[in-house]
Each structure stands twice: as structure tokens, then as C-alpha cells.
Amino acid sequence: MNVNPDQLREERFRTCLREHAGIIWKVVHAFRPKPEDERALYQELILRIWETLPRFRGESNLSTWMYGVAFRTALQWRRRESRHRRARELNELADSLTANTPETDPRIEALYAAIRRLPEMDRSLVIMQLDGCTYREMAKSTGLSESNVGARLSRARDQLYHLLQSENHETN
């Protein structure tokens, strides 16, 4: 039976939002340059997922694929371009997204602050590992080899502990 590509795309998009909205939210929170950029980056991520869904061939899990799209969008996102390209974007889109932002625990906020201070690639790996992804999934999503993922993560984790520790010292 032939599946209508538009229907398939819409169904996958629903799955992305229904089951993996957390990925988008976490990546936005870890990669936004400034708090006021959150809304625009959120919009951009949602739209990029929709635009690139036809390229998803099921070679990996939908969630792994979403991490990849979210990371590369966040890494390459520029405020000026977004404003230019999405100038006429419907406001309701961002409103509905930001309206659902939950209250954040200060400890989680501190963790995000530390993650934001890591190099971009390390940020991606740390988020994926915190979300329980395997080295294979991280390698697939980033293009690093599995052994490189391991080595990089080990360094990133050390740096993260160090950053959290120094933040704790500063607040105390």
C-alpha cells in the first residue's frame, strides 16, 4: 500500500511534537545565545524539523534524527537571519510554544548554565548522554566515531563538573 508522503510527514511531525518535544526544549535551552533568543530559536527549530522531515529515511530513530536536526540548527542559527527569514512568521507559533515552558528548578538552571559554557560539540554530546542515548546514537547523530565520542564525553564531563563546582563556589 502506498503511503501519501504528505500524510507520512504530518504523522511524523505529530510524533516529534507528541513524544520528543523535550528534545527541542532542551536543545533550545542549552544553545540559545541569550534568554531573549529562546522564542526565535524555538520557532526556527520547529520549522527546520518540518522542512527536513521529508529527508528522514528511517536510517536512525526519529529521536536521534531530531537531535541531529536540532543541534545543527542551533549551531548554525543566527538571530539576524532568523529575523529576516521568519519576519512574517505567525506569532501564535512561538506563543503556544513558550506558553508551555515549565517552571525550572534552580539546580537544573545551573546545570544548563554550565552546559552552555561547554564547546558546542561537547554540549551536544552531554545533552544526548544525559537523555540516555548510546555512544552509537551519538556517533550517528554527530558524525564522530564511537571512540571519539567516548574520549570527548570524558573530557566534557570533567569540564562540566568543574564548571558546576566553580558556580557553586561563586554562589556560596
Added chain:
Amino acid sequence: MKQTDDAKWHDLSRLWDQQSAPDLPETEIESLLGSVRRHHRAFRRSIFWRDIRESLVGLLLAAFFSYVAFSETGYARAGACVLVAACVGVTVAFCWTRFRARRIRPAGDHDLRKEIEASLAEVEFQICLLRNVRWWYLMPLAFGLLAWLFGSVIESPTLPSVVGFVLVLPIIGLVFAWVERLNHKAIREDLSPRAESLQSLIDQFPESAGTDH
């Protein structure tokens, strides 16, 4: 020491899992779907019409100067023919660059490194185009325009036509210099910093990436 690291990581993971990521209700999902669908259609339409507009301007100019070529004689006709060829050439170059830019991006599920490399290739291609705008865009048009104006002056070498030709030369020069300057400004302020940031992202990947899996 290893145990301590694992314990620390375990604590962080537990903390991470405690965060409640936003839960989108079904109605919100449907409204989002409608929004992105509308946006995507509008975006594709605007890209399509931009390409049509840019190609059409070149073809209209070519048609106009073809008409001029038919109504002129001698050197003026030859000059107008050069201008027609320049308009067609620039339009073809425009279409080719759009086609080429779309082909750079690979299809399928690609990893971060390949995507960033593709983005860098796109940006470098744009830089190359803008840096050489003088040769593929400005020079053919300027040469065609001058050939036509010069041919017209030779065909009717009156004082007003010679004076007009002399006066129009610096204006053409200034307009074309301004266009070139705008393109170089775009490279300096937009494309080069973008290429540098993409390159710095690629530099975060080790050379051997992807070789052992």
C-alpha cells in the same frame, strides 16, 4: 576516582530527568502543524517567485535589447547584440548558481559533521560568487552596455550624442562600483564571519572522525 565520577554523573542524570519538558496538548500540536504548513507553503512560494522574478528581469532586458538591435543599424546593432548576449549570459549564470546551491546539500539522514561541511561549502560558494561578481555579472553587462552606447555614437556622431556618451560613462562606472562594493560588504560582514564560525565547528571534529564505525 572512577566511582566518584560515575556517582557524580548519576546525580546529574537524576537531576536532568527531574526536569519536566513541555507537554504539548493535541490541540496545540494540530495548531502548530497548521502554522508550519502555512509558513512552509508561503516560504516555498516566495522562493519560487524570487527565482522567476530574477530570471524574468534578465530575459525581459534581453528581449528589449533584441528589439533595440533590430531597430538599430551597423555598430549600434552589434553593440545591442553584445548586450543581449550579456543579459542572457547573466540570467543563465543566475539560474546555474541557484541550481548548484541546491545540489550542494546532501539528501538523506546525515550527521552533524556532513551537514556543517555542506553549509560551509554553500557559504564558500556564495563568497566565491560575490567576490567574482565583477567578472560574471558586472563586466558582461557593462561591456554590453558600453558596446551598444559606443555603437550608437559611431552611427550618429553628433555633439549631443558624444557628450551624452561621455557623461553616462562615469555614471555607469559609479553604479557598477557601488554594486561591487555592496557585494564585498556582504562578504565582509556576513559571509566571512559565518564561514569562520562553521570552520571552527568543523575543527571541533577530529581528523579521524567516522573512520572506525
